[in-house]
Amino acid sequence: MESLLQVNHIEKTYGKGGTTFKALDDVSFSIDHGEFVGIMGPSGAGKSTLLNVLATIDTPTQGDILVDGENIAKLDEESLSDFRRDHLGFIFQDYNLLDSLTVRENILLPLAVSKTPVEETRSRVDALAKRFGLNQILDQYPYQISGGQKQRTAVCRALISNPKLIFADEPTGALDSKSATDLLHTLAGLNEAETTIMMVTHDAYAASFCRRVLYIQDGRLSKELIRGATSRDAFYEAILEELKGGASDDAL
Amino acid sequence: MTLFDLAKNNVARNLSRYALYVGTTIFSIIIYFTFATLKHSGEISALAETSKQIGGLMSASTFILLIFVALFIAYSNAFFLRGRKREVGLYSLLGVRKKQIGQLLLFENLVIGAVSRVIGIGLGGVGANALLYVLLRLMNSDLSIGFAFSGSALVETFLVFLGIFLFTSFQGYRVIYRFKLIELFHADKQGEDVPKANALAALGGVVTLGVAYWLALQDLTSPLWRVLSLAMPLVIIGLTVVGSALLFHSVLIFILGRMKANERWSWRRLNMLTTSQLLYRIRGNAKTLTLISIISATAITAGGAIFSMYYYAEENVTSFTPYTFAWEGEARPIDADVLAEATVLKKTVRLPDAYGEREYGLIDESTYRDVTGGLGWEEPAALRGNEVRLVDPFYDERFSEDVDAVEIEGTTYPVSERIGDTPLNVMTFGGIFLVARDDVYDAITAEEVAYQAVKVDDYKEQGALSERLSTETSFSSATELYRDTMAMNGALLFVGSFLGLVFLVATGSVIYFKTMTEAEEDRAKYAVLRKVGISKRDIRQTVRQQIAVVFLAPYALGLLHATVALIAFSNMLAMDFTVPVVVWMAVYSAVYAVYYVVTVRRFTKSVL
Known part of the structure; x- marks a missing residue:
């Protein structure tokens, strides 16, 4: 079966002339349909750059990124926006909700832009809101609701256009531990319902919810951990073990 | 690190923000100095001696300009300070005493004032000469012009702006004392509640404006004029101001709320974002929008009336003196066609x-x-x-x-x-x-x-002949009347356009400042939109629409006020103002449109 996401030898260089910095160096990997992949690594390892490049927010200096066989590194500006809106979903650490829009409006924003009929929009928003327990607060504004509710709103927004792939960038970073655990269970549940998720995190607990964890360091993929049939707790231990090794490198 | 170093680094780091403020103050000084130079220049003084009206006109205009410039600087200073509350809060949090922060701002503002005065007076000197040339041409004066520089204008401008800057500096100093630390940190967060439309106030706004317009269009013979007499214009202006304020406070919010509630419309593209953003800002901006509509109305009305007078000046001359010369007594030899x-x-x-x-x-x-x-x-x-x-x-x-x-x-x-x-x-x-x-x-x-x-033939050029005949009894001369009329109306037109231009630039700048500050606050918002896959084209469109409403709403209202006022004037004077007023409004709108385009471009550049 063809991979959903195929990353071929991408490279990202910042700066010009003599003072260049390679944020990504020959990174290749693939994600299949229905996977839940975690990307881990210390600060400055290139996690965010990788996510930005994959999310089409940034363009790679070299290399190809294929989503369902389509090379998104070659798309122009407008098609990229459409692609992002129709096929990718995003969840960010700081929610990135628009504070002048209600919860409902925040969720339906991508549909409004893709000119979906009002009735369909309404039914899709209502269904998602019900599933994530937001139906009581649809007409409230982001500043009136809790962090967990905000992040669930963001998840709904990411899911509203039935994306092929969801990118989550440190989604639990701003949440208290209970909300964070709830959200991770939600993501794991989504994954079980066939949604493909790629999550960037530095938190071993969050990463332990993934099926597979890629470890990135100095712009290169350094290690891959696969959960397989082990329990989440065992996987958590394995990740921690791996991190200890990484931490000693980090100290240098 | 001394307070002086802190102030110095401060300016260096926030250069763009300072540039706006300093730009405003320099602009104000250029305008004022130009005008003062004209007032004190030999040519104008000579004209003022022959015509009391021109002298009076210049003094009155200087006064209006003074008030206006002071308000404008005070406004941009307050605006500038508000943008820096967080910075002040940070100093305060780090343990700098309020007194020291106050001194820092005071010192900074005084330095800005001194620099602006030097640059403004320099540029104003050049501008004054260019404008003097235009003025004399408009007045049909054949006086030759040397480079005009006036010491008294320099002193006047310097003192006036020293006063204004001292005032704004102490205003800033006071601001520091009035605010509590917590407020300083939440300065930008105010006005976040989405306003609810008050239908009663909205209705009140429409009715108030309707009454004001109805009163303005009353004929001079109407019993209302007899009852209110001299208070009539004041009542009309008062009602217009109140009505405009209510309009922005309630009517606009009411309309936007309705638009947003219509899901078929608002759930298409970024319409809901456009209306939400406007709703979100409008109450905080209601005062400014009212001010802008009133200023625009004033400038358009005054300019329209003056331009009409100028436009009809020649017609007036021929209707009062259909024959070039007339006098009582014997015929005289005439050496002209x-x-x-x-x-x-x-x-x-x-x-x-x-x-x-x-x-x-x-x-x-x-x-x-x-x-x-x-x-x-x-x-x-x-x-x-x-x-x-x-x-x-x-x-x-x-x-x-x-x-x-x-x-x-x-x-x-x-x-x-x-x-x-x-x-x-x-x-x-x-x-x-x-x-x-x-x-x-x-x-x-x-x-x-x-x-x-x-x-x-060629009655405008018969100065010598007119002079020779002027000793006749009951003498009347179209040549002389034309010259006087042009001198008066030319000066009026010049002063009118000058003040009109100042008002126009001021209103445009105020909206520009406001919008650009919002751009800074909104940058994160537009970044989110980009991330969730909203194209640059859609973002450009919502930006264009949002700014269009902020520009258009007060301007359209000002234009409406001015139209009513000019209809009232033209009825009163029994003159048809249509052609000159339309020309004047077109010119004014064109300049205003340039402001709009520039603002949209800068805003888009800033958020994308």
């Missing part, structure tokens, strides 16, 4: 009217035929029997009494028709006169006086 000349014999009769007695001129029918023929007018209908024709250039149906018949020396003469345009120079012959058949005229025994009327 004579187009028409006539000797007019006139008798004077006194007739009773409602207020006592009124003096009428009386000429015979063949003379009337002669003078109107010389002007190329249509052949007048022949008079029958005792009929007389009444020529009254000052007739106004609202005030003049209708005369059906006149009684002269015991005989009653019916008035066959009334003519509004006089063929005879008003200043020589008096405005109102009667025309009677030659035999009727001869029968009236009143004393007869001989006058001369001459129309020459």
